[in-house]
Amino acid sequence: MVRGLLRTSNLPHLQNLIKRDPVSYREEFLQQWNHYESIRQIFQINPAEQATHFRELVTFVSQVAKFYPAETSDFPSHLSSLLLGSYGSLPPDIRHSLIQNLVMLKNKGVVTSFELLKTLFPLLPRTTSSSLRAFIRRTILTDIKTANQRTRNHKLNRAVQAMLFGMIERGMSGAVLGDKGKLRNNPGAERSSDSGDEAMWAVVLTKELWKKGVWDDAKSVAIVASGCFHPVTKVQSASLHFFLGDDEESEGSEDESEDDTVDVKSLEHKREVKKKTRSGDKKMRKVLKAASKKRKRKGAGNTPNFPAIQLLHDPQSFGEKLYDLLQKYDARFSLDHRILVMQLLARVTALHQLTVLSFYTYALKYLTRHQLRVPAILAALAQSVHALTPPDALTPAIRKLAHEFVHPGVGPEVVAAGLNAIREICRRQPWAMEEDLLGDLITYGKSRDKGVMSAARGLLQLYREVNPGMLKRRERGKAASMGLAQGTQPAPFGYAEKPAVDIEGVVLLEDHLRTHGEDKPPSDENDWEGWELESASSDDSSDSGGWIDVESDGGDHLSVSDSEDEDKKSDGKLPPNEESSTDANRTSTLATTKILTPADFALINDLRLQAATKAVESGGGSAAKRKLASLEAAKKAADSSGPGDTPTFVSENDILGPRKKAKADYEERMASIARGREGREKFGSLKGKRKKETASSSTNREKARNKPIMMIMGSKGVRGKKKQSLREKQKRLRAHIDRAKKGHH
Known part of the structure; x- marks a missing residue:
């Protein structure tokens, strides 16, 4: 060489x-x-x-x-x-x-990975190129994900989490500026240091790693929780959205307040005017698809991130700090940001049963019918109530709701929202209601408006179940009156419910398995397929060898069917299909001999729904109908949230109640028109196609003959007839007579 x-x-x-x-x-x-x-x-x-x-x-x-x-x-x-x-x-x-x-x-x-990440993390807030920033972000996420692919790399995770904590803590000493236009007037105020962008990227990367399932521990939650109290408002917003479950993709400093509305007609017009290319069509389809997903997500609502809320360290201190932040910077925060803080405070308070009594006093000033976004505020107020909330702290809020929302001087939508909010609060703490006020509120059950009537009847039905003694005798209903006659009393405030001794509906599963034979059906072999399982790479399950089927001891099973107290008829008798079920209090032993899989629980829900349907069809009365309605609502909520999710929570739709169907937009109208044309021939005149042996259209002379006189008054032929001389009229008449004679012969 x-x-x-x-x-x-x-x-x-x-x-x-x-x-x-x-x-x-x-x-x-x-x-x-x-x-x-x-x-x-x-x-x-x-x-x-x-x-x-x-x-x-x-x-x-x-x-x-x-x-x-x-x-x-x-x-x-x-x-x-x-x-x-x-x-x-x-x-x-x-x-x-x-x-x-x-x-x-x-x-x-x-x-090493740590040396690389130690260099890349500080570059994110300093990079102005979008392509380079995307490359750095993708490299960081891929490297951490690869390091935790087989087993958890605790050493790297702890080091990276310490860096993220430092990125947030470096800007915690700054002043809170708020988000009510001050940042737009002074754009350099927030960017006096890179602490805001640095903290924003720390929150964004932690959220992304949580979403991908790479990090799911309490330290990751603590990083985002510290971002909730960062002086920069956009960092607070990104952290709050993480706990509230919103799928907003924060891109650091890129995601300024952009309008996420997409004008479909404008896009289609541009495609018609500009040059037709496959890349342009692909881009338009991508934009329309993203807009459709965002629209559906906004319409369906977002489920709060309950696992992250459960992993909070010292939830009571976290809730108190949220309230202090809300109260201290009330004048600096915009209404949307205040509602975000209120929603998170409500979720944390309800899930951990916290005591932040000052929040209910703070919320009183927002309980007016002219308040913007009042349904979201009412939903947050109702969500924050739990069984251990003192009734005395809630009574002023209920009085204010009744005074502002429930009276004849407002519209029916306002009355329905107020009644629904009161009902949701009283559902969680029934002792907060006053007896005289309750009697006034349930009189709206006779309203002609469907929303008001449903809200008032829902409140009446709630107190028939939880505390019928607060109702007048004629309003209690038969079941509640019989319960009071037997000495049944509601549990006082502070008393916990009786502990569960069995899984509700497991008797139905036991009878179902016995009907199909003692052995496990073949379809149950893959009961865990399609359901989320514990990751095999986690510390607690790394040594697990899978699920172990516990064989039954071969004992005799009781040949009885499940019977619930709620399915009894209003006259005190059981439905005809359950007359033989006299052992409603039987405790099943199936849970002690078999590990119930998610498929088993899904089957239990279906069996309970079938049993409730049969009870209603056989004349089970109003109690059976209510039982069926609650089971159907629970099934619908489970289908929308997915297996293993936390039950439903209070949303704005719960506050607004049933409303009239909104006017359909352009896309919905066109879809309805397309569905109506299915199976139909192409629109157009069928004259001359069905009535003739040979399909042909009509002539212009035939069309002119059938025209209304007012349409042809100004035509050339009619005007010409008016101007004819006597000689021309004689010629036309003679020609007509000659044609008639020829046709006659």
Whole structure:
């Protein structure tokens, strides 16, 4: 081989030779390494000089650095210090090349993941190029995900989480500016330091790793929880959305307040006017698909991130800090941001049964019918109530709701919203209602408006079940009156419900399995398929060998069917199909001999629904109908939220209640028209096609003959007849007589 070929301009060729035989070409590499050192010093003084040659040398050294670890031991630190120290003065192509080569060194094992991430994390808030920022973000997420793919890399996770904590903590000492237009008036106020963008990226990356299932521990939740109290409002908003379950993709500093509405007609018009290309069609379909998903997500609502809320450390302190934040910066925060804080405070309070009594006093000023977004505020207020909330703290709120919303001087939608809000509060704490006020509210059950009537009757039915003693005798109903006559009293405030002794509906499953034979049906072999299981890489389940089927001891099973108290008829007798079921209090032993899978629980719900349907069909009375309605509502909620999710929560639709169907938009109308045309022939006149032997259209003379007189008064033929002379009229009449004679003969 001619050594003259091994010049600086032949670096790719030298790189190939070194990879084949690194020992033989060590001297050539040292020459290039010395050349790199000299060029690096020149480049540090003047980055614009020798930029292209420096980039080529860096790429060459990165490719062969693993063959000469002693000589290139300081090379990764050179790249990191250059990026972190002189990032703003580097040309864009040099930045991208240095980051790519640093990632290459990690892939070749020259640097560790932590050393790479320690360099990439500070670059995210400083990068102005969207493509480079996306590359850095994707590299960080992929590297952490790959490190935790087989087993949890606790050492790396702890180090990265410590860096994320530091990124948030560095800006916690700043002043809270709020989001009511002050940032727009003074755009440089929030960006006086990189702490806001740095903290934003820490929250965004943690949310992304949680969403991908890479991190699911309490430390990840603690990172986002600390972001809820960051002085920068957009960091607070991103952290609050994480706990509330909103699927908003925060892109750091990119996601300024953009209008997410998509004008479909405008897009279609642009496609008609501009040049037709496949790439343009693909982009339009992508935009329309994303807009459709966002519209459906907004319409269906978002389920709160209950696992993250459950992993909060010291929920009571977290809730109190949220309320302090809400009260202290009430004048600086916009209404939307205040509602976000109120919603999260309500979720945490309800899930952990916290006591933040000042929140109910704070919410009183928002309980007016003219308040913007009042349904969301009412939903948050109702959600924050639980069984341990003192009734005295809720009574003023119920009085204010009744005074502002429930009276004849407002519209029926306002009355329905007020009654529904009162009902949801009293459902969680029935003792907060006053007896006189309850009597006034249930009189709206005679309203002609469907929403008001349903809301008032729902409140009446609630107190028939939980505390019928607060109702007048004629309003209690037969079942409640019989219960009071037997001495049944509601549990006082502070008393816990009786502990469950059995799984509701498991007797039905036991009877179902007995009907299909003692052995497990073949369809139950894959009961766990399609359901979320514990990750095999988690610490608690890493040594697990899977589920173990516990065989039954072969004992005799009781041949009785399930019977519930709610399915009894109003006259005190059981329905005809359950007359023989006299052991309603039987405790099943199935749960002690068999591990119930998610498929078993789904089957239990279906069996309970079938039993409730049969009870209603056989005349089970109003109690059976209510039981069936509650089971159907629970099934609908489970289908919308998915298996294993937390039950439903209070939403704005629960506050608004049933309403008239909204006017359909353009897409819905066109879809309805298309459905109506299915199976129909193409529209158009069928005259002359059905009534003739040979299909043909009508002539112009036939069409003119059937036209209304007012349509042809101004035609040329009619005007010409009016101007005819006597001689012309005689000629026309003679011609008509001649034609008539010929036709007669």
